[in-house]
Amino acid sequence: MIVDVLVMTIFLSSTSALMALSLTIVYNSTRVINFSQGEIFILGCGMAYQIGVVMKLNMFVVAAVAIPVTALAGLLLERLIMIPVRRSGSPVAWIITTLSITLISQSLFALAFTSAQLRPDPLLAGGFKINGQELPYQILILLAVTLVIFFAYEIFLNKTTFGIGVRAAATDPETTSTFGVPVKLFVAGSFMAAGLIAGIGGWLGSSAAFVLPTDGLRFTVAGFVAMIVGGLGSTRGALIGGFVVGAMDAILRNTINPGIGELFIAAILVIILVFRPQGIIGAARTRGDA
């Protein structure tokens, strides 16, 4: 029982945190919450399944194909979302666009992945035995990769020239562009980074659980809740929000009722929005905060 809760906690926390981070990266550069982000999670998962399980190629081939393709898929999303948003000028254009992409992607994935359950092979099979139950190595790899990605992104954002440029563009894109900073390039780069992170989450995360080709929105919503709980626009908030939401969800599912997790997610979202809209660690944040 304890091992089950632990495995599920790591799975839900890590995938929620990674999705929250990818949503945050896009949000910080565009003020768009990309509800189609979970579709790249499914793309990463589906490609790992097709290449690794169906075509029986090794994980290096999976990585060589899936990583660039998910980053490019992020770039494609930037084109599909930002062109209508910029041209329409409507404050709700992003909602319509991102949800439309979600619906189209769901249908395409249902057609493309005829297997109802996608579960790529783990990078490392087996696990530690605790009280006769197995703590899979894969779940620990997922946790480690999640922490590394957050750490690396923090360094990138705060210590590199490109990262500082991204923050400046997010704070005031008009003024930043007058200094010759390629703001649109940074936005495109944000979508690519977000796609890459969601894709890696899909690949590594789905090896620990069965994922349906149409599950993308479920992971987006989990990431969205983690982002709100942690603090909208905050990288560290995404990590903390992911782990708070994931742990609570896993504990409630395993100790009270399997169906209560989703109810909890909806409830915590409402509570946070009403009583602490800035999130757990957020103060009243300003545009561009990371």
Added chain:
Amino acid sequence: MKKIAIISAGLVLALAACSSSSSSSESAATAAAKCENPVTIGINEPFSGPFGFYGQFVANSVQLEADAINAAGGLLGCQIKVSTRDNGLDPAKVVGNTTELIGDASVNMVMGPSFTAFYDAVSAQYEEAKKLNCQIAVNGTDSLKDKAYAFRINASSKLTSEALVKYLASAGIKTLGAIYQNNGESLTFDKELAAAGAANGIKWVGSQYVDPTATSHAAQIAKLKSADAIFIDPQSGVAALTADAAKKAGYKGLLVGNNGLQGFTYVEGAGDAANGSVFASNNLGSYTAIPTDQQPKKYAEHTAGIVAKFGVTTGPKSGVKMINGTQQAADCVVEWAAAVNAAKSFDATAVAEAWRNLTLSQDEVPSAVGGGVNFAGGNESWNKPEQMFIYKWVHNTDGSWVVEQIQGPTA
């Protein structure tokens, strides 16, 4: 505040999002000149989303049989059209489509909505409107009770449980437990499996409920490890996760289930853990190694027709081939047409009366119901557990999978 409102609105829309579209297809043949009104079969099933393939399979089989009738001159001289509605497994669309099809006077018979909860939600509408309907995937034992205009082509969950438990008793199983999701269907399974066990000398050791999105069902397997057999969820993805946990835990007993285990999606998900799983089902001759010429005539004919016209779908991992149709959907057309011919009318009440008195041999119905179809005044195509088939998934040494028939109908 505005930002939060926009985000919240987005979330609400996101949660409500479910792909759908209504589509309509018609037979290439035009209505016969002597027919004053069009004769239409309406289909209310999912054509989009993860079960979108299912609606298309139903439509393919219905179209194939309708085309055969049309080519032979039609039904009472009328050409049959097929009209589809995609419900996307969205409750609102299920109800909306039902209302629309019931209100369309040109629709003579409706198929769907499949799945017990959906059908139970709209069945009263059919009765009130006196609209003939034929159900091919509604398991609820009492779902069609006292329904005058509804006919069921699949076996109820009670019948399936009885057939499976009878087989298990004959195979020496002494204790039976279950692992499935906690929903209305599982509460029914609890009662029916316990009752069937008591009637056949098998001790029911209870059920464990699981989360369909969990990472493992190891805890539930651990609690039922001493059971000789465990009944697993009818939903193939959940069943696959349980099978995976059973294999990892070294469970020595038998994993059993109903026709939810028949599709390749169970084998795809569970992998080698599916090997040896036993399930009760309708005829799956085309999945087995039984030669076509030894299979019931109409079953073989319909299967060949589907393969020729609509092809097969192959499991990418398992290589299991599934025809792009479903014989039970074809049963609805064949039986409805036989009832219309017997009644010499399309009047719903007259056709329903003829349908309740219908008898067809096993060679005359596409799904090859064991012992043939005899409604005997009722509305169930299957009414004895002895009509059912028992199958086992076998993973061959060459890596291929096959469904092995371990018990045929004894009716």
